[in-house]
Structure formats: structure tokens, C-alpha cells
Amino acid sequence: MEHSTGLNKNLNRASCSPLRESVLGGVPAKILFFVLFTLSLAGCGTLSETRLPWERSGECAAFFGRLDAAVSKEGVRNAAQAPVEGFPYLRSGRFEASMAGRLSGGEAKTAWTAWMREMDLSARKREIANLSDDALRELAESREALIERASACSRELFERDRARPDFFDALGPRLAVPDEYSSALRALGLYPLVTIPEYKITVRVRERFRAWYEMPDGKLPVDGTLRVYRPPAAGGGDASGVIAASANNPLAIPRPSADAARELALRYAPILIQDETAPYDRVGRVVWQGETPIVDADKPALYYYLSYARLKGEPVLQLNYVFWYPARAGELAPSIEHGRLDGLTLRLSFDPNGGLFMIDLMNNCGCYHTFIPDRSRVARSIVRYYPNDPFAPQWLPEFGAEKRPAFRILSGWHQVQRVLAAPYPGEGVDYELIPYEALESLPTGDGRSASIFDAEGIAKGSDRVERFIYFPTGIPSIGSMRQRGHHAISLSERTHFDEPDLFEKYFEFR
Incomplete structure (x- = not known):
């Protein structure tokens, strides 16, 4: 399998941005203008709202x-x-x-x-x-x-x-989903001043990650014991049948039933190869301990849900796998990122014919987003300004009928070090596949239920020290684990994991 690609050449280039040039200029008046202008935008968010053309009553x-x-x-x-x-x-x-x-x-x-x-x-x-x-x-x-x-x-x-004849005209303008960035936080944190250290940190982290992906598979360091988590055994087949059958609707968008979604999730459920040095490296089911969500590592589990994006303007189906660790900890993880609850999201994206064309992944805080694209589908990466070029350290491996995605994962920091195509393992720890919705109404043990996320989409009890350091990026509660729909994945732009045109923002596809 090839690990270094021509795509990486684009990712190694740093280009100067107008934002950084303004920082280097260091003119106080410009900074003051930025603060006042940004605050004015934040304060005017409701001015564009229009009243519904009819009253609600009854x-x-x-x-x-x-x-x-x-x-x-x-x-x-x-x-x-x-x-x-x-x-x-x-x-x-x-x-x-x-x-x-x-x-x-x-x-x-x-x-x-x-x-x-x-x-x-x-x-x-x-x-x-x-x-x-x-x-x-x-x-x-x-x-x-x-x-x-x-x-x-x-x-x-x-x-x-x-x-009403004006129903759809009235509905359309009200569908803007709020983003996860606060203009006020960026202004108060003098965001232009932090772009230089943010740039240096991103460069350093990407160099470290890229070094892992460029190593031969057998040379990746092992700090503890490699524990293999395997999914429930599933039959053969691919995504094409489910996608074709479920796209027969007026929207021409694949919308599988709950049973069909589970069938698809079983078919592609990943193998996890976890370097385990301590209990914080064990994948498990989320349960309540009093009012705090914790991970029961004696009950390995992955959660799954469907989402949607676009490829060359066409809607495509995505399969998301989310799993949780008791904590981020250990010497390999930066100390400011240490804390209770940690996890990863692995997303598989299928073209309209059922072909897997992209895997992308992130920690459940929205951090360290990484693309693993199909080499045959990418004409080029779209060079933006570094470090906002796409980070794609590896091409997608080839999957056959007998192989499924496998992920080698670092201890403590829980970063993916390699994406592999592997046969179903003969030995390993079996995990359970659970619909993601279970996290949003989890039995508490006293006959009630509660979501592990608060009303802002933040996982309860997962606060990090990072929020006091990186608040100028504009991401509230940065470093905390987040609910689907709330993953900000860029420190410098306003980019979200669930943006429908995310792939076309960073790649030109064949």
C-alpha cells in the first residue's frame, strides 16, 4: 500500500494569507477596527430576520x-x-x-x-x-x-x-443552521494575533501525523499491547443495493430504513487496532455514573448514524461510526487535552453507485480532521492558504468483498496512524453496534433517561483546559466532546464536519 502521495506535495506548501500579513503588520488601529467590526457583525445577527407572513394561533x-x-x-x-x-x-x-x-x-x-x-x-x-x-x-x-x-x-x-401559496418562499430563508463559531470570542481574543502560533502548532502536528503514515505498517511503534476490536460478523455485499433501493423517492436521495441502515453499518463496520497501555485506551459503551456519562470498557460498542453530502453536485450517503474511550490521557497526548471522555468518528462516503470514495475522520471534539480519499477519484487538491489545505496523508486502500476498513490507533491521544483494508480477524474483542440516537436518550438507571449532550451539543463532563487557551479561535468549549452537527473542524476558518460541500471545498473530483 502506498503511503506518500503526490497529494501530499500540495499539503506541504505554506502560502501567505492577507490575514497573516495584517498580523505581521501589527498596527493597533487595524486590530481595534477588527474587534469593533466583528462585534458589530455579531450584534446585528437578528437584523436580517423577517417576520412570518402569517400569524400562528390555535x-x-x-x-x-x-x-x-x-x-x-x-x-x-x-x-x-x-x-x-x-x-x-x-x-x-x-x-x-x-x-x-x-x-x-x-x-x-x-x-x-x-x-x-x-x-x-x-x-x-x-x-x-x-x-x-x-x-x-x-x-x-x-x-x-x-x-x-x-x-x-x-x-x-x-x-x-x-x-398557502407562499409556504415554500417563507420557509427557505429560515433554514440557515447556526455555525459553531463565535465572532464575539474571536474579537475579544484578538484572533489575528493567535494565527501565528496556531499556524506553527498545525504545522508541527501535521508533520508528526504524516511521519506515522509514511512508515511501513510493521514499523509503527507499539507502546503497549495491540488489542483488536472486531464487529459482529456480517454477510457480503456492498452499498450499491441499499443505495439504489432507498433512493427511489421524489428527492432521489438514498434514505434507508432503520433495518437497511443497520445492514449497511454491519457490512462496513470497522476493525479497530488499538495500542493499549492503560484502561483509558479501552473502547466501551457509554453509561451513566450518577449525572456523569462514563465509558463501560467491559461492554465494547460502536455507535453509528447516517448523514449526507455532495459529490460533483449529487447527493451521497455517508456512514458514520462513533466510539468512545474513558479519557484522553497519557504521555503521548498533550496535557491541555487531557480529560474525561474521548472518542473518534470515522466516516465512510459512498458515491451514487455505492462506491466508497472517501473516508474522513476526526476526534469527537472536532479536532485533527483528516481525509483519506480514493486516488482514482481525485484530480487534485484545492490549495487554499496553509494550514487550511486539506490534510490527506494517505490514499484510500482497495477494499474487496472480503476486506473492510481497519484503523490503527495510538495510545492515550487516540489518533489514527494508518487506514488499512483487512479481512475479518479470526481473533479479537467483539463489539456491539448501537444506533447513535441511544446517546441522546440514555437510561439513567432510575427509570429516567438523559442525553449525554447538553442543549448546546457539548458532551457533559468533557471540559478541557483548552477552552481557556484557544477561545480566540471562536469555538466555545473547544476541546470538549461534541454531538453530531456541532463539530467545528478548523481553527482559522468557519468549517464544519457536516457541511454538504465539504469535499468539493478541498478537492476537485474526476
């Missing part, structure tokens, strides 16, 4: 108002998708929001809106499950009754709204 509008107030008071809002202002029965992710100007025909638009209704109802079910008994008493309804009423009111409001 029992269903009042019901959603009461339910949302209870959810907000309890702090149990599911932040995986964003509520749509003025449409209490809809929620959207970045991909769904990006479809607003791309659809033609009433059937496709209706299917798109129905998808966002499903997202809202799914999130509300978990929010209602996570409400306290006191909140239920105030609402004077049982959980089952609240879920049933939410479904009925969602249907009623949607049917009423879509009868």
Missing part, C-alpha cells in the same frame, strides 16, 4: 409553545438539528437546509418538508423521554400523550401551512 401553536418552554427550562433540547424559526414542527441539519434552492416541483418539496418533520418528531420523542416527572406534571400529560399530540399537531400545522 391549540397546536400553543401546545408547541408550552412543550418548547418546558424543554428549554429543563435544558433537554436535542441539538442534533436546528429548529426552524416560525415552523415549530420542523428541524433541519446543514444538508437539508442546503436543499432549499435546489428543488423543483411540488412533490420533491413536499417530501423534503416531510423529512424535516420526521427530524423534529424524532428529536421531540427523545426530548420528551428526557423530561423530568415535575415537568410532566406541569404539562399535565403523560409522555405517550405528549408524543401523540406532537405528531398530530405537526401534521395539522403542516397541512395548514402547505395550503
